[in-house]
Amino acid sequence: MLNIKLRTAIGENPMLVMLLGVCPALAVTAELKSAVWMAAAVAALVIVTAIFAWATRALVSDAWRIPVILILLAGLVTAVQLLMQAYLPDVYTALGLYPAAAAVSLLVFGEAERAARLGNIGTVIKSSIVTCVCFALVLCITAAIREILCLGSIWGTGLEFMANVKFGTGAYTAMGFIVLALVLALVKAVLPGKAPLTGEDSACAAVLSQGCEMLEKED
Amino acid sequence: MTFKEIMALILGGILVNNFVFEKYLGFASLYGISKKESKMAVTGLAVALVMVVSALVNQLVAGLLAANGLAHFGTLAAVIVILLVVYLFAFIAKLIKKESLGAYFPVIALNSAVLGLCVETATTGLAGSFFTALGVGLGFAFGCFIFAGVMGRIDMRHVPKAFRGLPVSLLAAAIVSMALVAFK
Numbered sequence: 001m002l003n004i005k006l007r008t009a010i011g012e013n014p015m016l017v018m019l020l021g022v023c024p025a026l027a028v029t030a031e032l033k034s035a036v037w038m039a040a041a042v043a044a045l046v047i048v049t050a051i052f053a054w055a056t057r058a059l060v061s062d063a064w065r066i067p068v069i070l071i072l073l074a075g076l077v078t079a080v081q082l083l084m085q086a087y088l089p090d091v092y093t094a095l096g097l098y099p100a101a102a103a104v105s106l107l108v109f110g111e112a113e114r115a116a117r118l119g120n121i122g123t124v125i126k127s128s129i130v131t132c133v134c135f136a137l138v139l140c141i142t143a144a145i146r147e148i149l150c151l152g153s154i155w156g157t158g159l160e161f162m163a164n165v166k167f168g169t170g171a172y173t174a175m176g177f178i179v180l181a182l183v184l185a186l187v188k189a190v191l192p193g194k195a196p197l198t199g200e201d202s203a204c205a206a207v208l209s210q211g212c213e214m215l216e217k218e219d
Numbered sequence: 220m221t222f223k224e225i226m227a228l229i230l231g232g233i234l235v236n237n238f239v240f241e242k243y244l245g246f247a248s249l250y251g252i253s254k255k256e257s258k259m260a261v262t263g264l265a266v267a268l269v270m271v272v273s274a275l276v277n278q279l280v281a282g283l284l285a286a287n288g289l290a291h292f293g294t295l296a297a298v299i300v301i302l303l304v305v306y307l308f309a310f311i312a313k314l315i316k317k318e319s320l321g322a323y324f325p326v327i328a329l330n331s332a333v334l335g336l337c338v339e340t341a342t343t344g345l346a347g348s349f350f351t352a353l354g355v356g357l358g359f360a361f362g363c364f365i366f367a368g369v370m371g372r373i374d375m376r377h378v379p380k381a382f383r384g385l386p387v388s389l390l391a392a393a394i395v396s397m398a399l400v401a402f403k
Contacts, residue, residue: 023331026243066328067302074298082291100294100338101331106247109329173241173400177393181386189381 023105026176027098028143032155035143037091039136041080042102046111046135049073050128053112054121069112070104077103107135138183145179146172220346228347232354235403238332239362240396245332249363263363265308267356269327273297273304274340274352281341297337302328332359365395 028038052072053065060068081099084092092099102108111131115124148154150172152162167175238244245266249259277300284290305328327333336355340348369391378387 023243023245023247026246070298070302070328071295074295078292078294081294097335097338100297101244101335103294103298104329104331104334106329173243174393174396176243177389177396181382181389181393184389185379185381185386188386 043132050115229354259367263360270356
């Protein structure tokens with residue numbers, strides 16, 4: 001079940017390929033600890049939503065899938081927020097409003113759309129777990145690099161060799177974009193020519209992709 | 220509210236607290252829309268309009284929830300409010316222009332900037348919500364226009380292969396973000 005192949009982890013990585021879930025990736029990766037908890041929260045949302053989308057695929061038409069999943073997701077996010085507030089108040093404060101933003105996460109919608117088209121529940125769960133692991137991988141790598149470069153620490157523990165060379169908090173926002181760009185470029189350099197990662201236009205979310213095609217045709 | 224406070228909220232939303240380039244909200248939607256500046260500007264203004272209306276309606280709903288001890292359901296209420304507002308605009312678009320929102324529906328309804336704004340302004344009062352939403356909405360439109368302009372001027376032939384597409388877009392966003400830091 002957890003036979004995650006390297007090509008799947010990288011070549012079909014939802015964040016790297018289609019820019020899904022980039023908002024939490026950029027926002028909560030200032031520290032590795034926040035990134036790990038955010039990845040765990042998003043994983044729970046992805047798996048439950050995918051199972052729901054698969055279970056209701058015959059009952060909900062394609063036109064109504066987005067609103068139905070949106071409302072379910074908002075309810076789940078509320079539950080996650082309440083649990084975090086109760087048991088992990090420090091993490092809840094650190095994450096701010098980004099768990100709420102997960103309610104409209106394109107990563108979750110992309111996975112729900114895919115789950116609704118899959119044959120059996122086992123495949124749905126396996127696909128969701130792979131997606132979550134891939135997402136968590138990129139999230140944590142980006143967070144680790146950002147925390148080391150900006151704060152000179154890792155998991156809250158200061159690194160002596162970074163004490164005098166860290167970028168500081170002033171570069172937080174831009175570093176998020178830069179680090180993610182470098183991670184993505186590294187992957188593209190390591191795996192050149194892989195179909196999902198080529199081209200300037202490959203990065204449209206699964207849910208947005210149809211809209212993008214329509215808009216590009218009008219250009 | 221004084222004029223100074225109002226301008227601080229509006230200019231803050233456009234520049235200092237730009238939701239896309241400072242808080243990373245709505246970036247995926249922004250990237251996936253289009254490369255044409257005119258189309259990006261129209262989309263940005265449409266999202267801005269939805270932001271203002273959603274924030275105002277959500278303000279009222281959040282007040283009702285808080286009065287009944289249901290403030291914890293703020294996120295759920297915000298999502299429902301945004302959906303209803305988007306459907307309302309879709310209905311109006313169909314009446315006026317005889318065509319549906321089509322591709323713009325997911326761009327607006329699944330925009331984390333809209334939801335983030337509603338959640339953040341739920342307790343700021345009606346006037347505060349309106350001007351904050353106006354500033355953030357105009358900031359989103361501004362971000363759309365600027366980003367489209369930057370992306371349209373990048374010649375991919377001169378970009379290293381590994382950086383073509385997403386990476387160079389993220390770097391462009393980083394440069395815009397750094398430019399906005401100057402206003403802090």
